[in-house]
Structures are given as structure tokens and as C-alpha cells.
Amino acid sequence: MDFSFTQEQELLRDSVQKLMARHASSQMVRDHDREQKFPYELYDKWVEAGLFALPFPEEIGGLGGTAIDLAIVNYEISRVSADFSMAYGGNVFCGLNILRKGSNEQVQRFLPAMMNGEIRFAIGISEPDAGSDVGALKTHATRKGDSYVVNGQKLWTTGAGLKNTIINTYVLTDRDVHYRKGVSLLMIDKDTPGVECRKLEMLGRRCIGTYEVFLRDVEVPADNLIGGENRGWEC
DSSP states (O other): OOOOOOHHHHHHHHHHHHHHHHHOOHHHHHHHHHHTOOOHHHHHHHHHTTTTTTTSOGGGTOOOOOHHHHHHHHHHHHHHOHHHHHHHHHHHHHHHHHHHHSOHHHHHHHHHHHHTTSOEEEEEOOBTTTBTOGGGOOOEEEEETTEEEEEEEEEEEETTTSTTEEEEEEEESOTTSOGGGTEEEEEEETTSTTEEEEEOOOSSOTTTOEEEEEEEEEEEEGGGEESSTTOGGGO
């Protein structure tokens, strides 16, 4: 079995190496870490290069790349900064989840906007008393007409406070059943009234930022529910 890269993958690797060398020097990485500043300009270069479009199908504006292509890109970004790689990988992770479990309308609404840099994604799972244990979540959402009202707290939410970020938030929509049957996934814009993001002082991941997120009577459109109510365990 041949594990060598194809010619196209070699070109992809070289192009990402050159992009990072041109726009993410060692001094730039140090400065951003010291100042705890997100690399918005570098992020825009990733968008221009089509890196966020890489793993998504062509019919929604993607490039139809493979898992190996995605690994090459993430590896080359990580070689420069593991912190920066979280800014790339977290968005793609959430995007692929929407592609897999979202409705056609949600795919068309969220994914082109992510690929062209209009929005970013963060993953909201961990909580103060739950860590990354989805089964111990306490953040909950109650249906109210065409919306859900969300209350709770998330912790260690990478990138939640960045500009134009939508937090992929796992919540309980039925607290009377086994957690696998009562978890849902809601897309919550971090600028929604009732959402408060506080950046934590950390030894690492200082550019993208690690946040605690407070959710107090946050109204989220029911159209932002991914995969169906109480189906979040599958997401």
C-alpha cells in the first residue's frame, strides 16, 4: 500500500507552508501570544486560500477535499502554532458536524458563511462540574414558542469571545430522561442578549482564548437546533 502524498497534496502542503512562512513569522507568533491577540489577518489569509472550504462538498461552495488534505493543512498550521491550529480545526469540526446533522437550510445558512469568514464557530460542551462529560451537563433549554430559552454556564470554551462567533452549545432539553435521550445542540450567537463571555488567564492557547460562558435567559431561534430535539448525543 502506497502512503505517499499525491502531487496535488504535495502542492497543498507547499502552499500552506509558504502562506504560514509569509504571514506567521516566529516574531508574529510571539507577539500575538504575549498580547493575547487573535490573528485575524492570518485567519483572513486562510479564508482567501480556501482552507476552510477544503473538506466541504463543491455543491455548497467547498473544494471537495479529503481527510488527508485536511490533516496536511492542520499539520502545517500546527507546526507554526498549536494555538493557531485550534482556530482552524475547531471551525472545521463544527462545520462538518452541521454538514452531517443539519438540515439543508442550516447547511446553506451556516457553512458558506463560515467558509468565507463571515462567522466563526466555537464548541460549548465543558462545564464547571462536568468537564467534557456530556452526561453531566446542567445547562438547559426550555421551548418557548419558536425559540428556546437557555440557562447555564460553559467553561473552557475555546474561541467563544472572538468576533462573529457562534457557539455550538450542548444543552439539556429533557432533564427527566437518560442524558443520551435529553441532550440537544443549539447554535448560539455569542452576541445574543444574555450571553456573557469571560476570557480566562491561561498558560497556553492565549491567542484564540479560552472562555467561560454564562447563559442567562438566552432566547435562541428554534431554527438553530441541529439534528432535532433531544438528538444532540448523535451530534
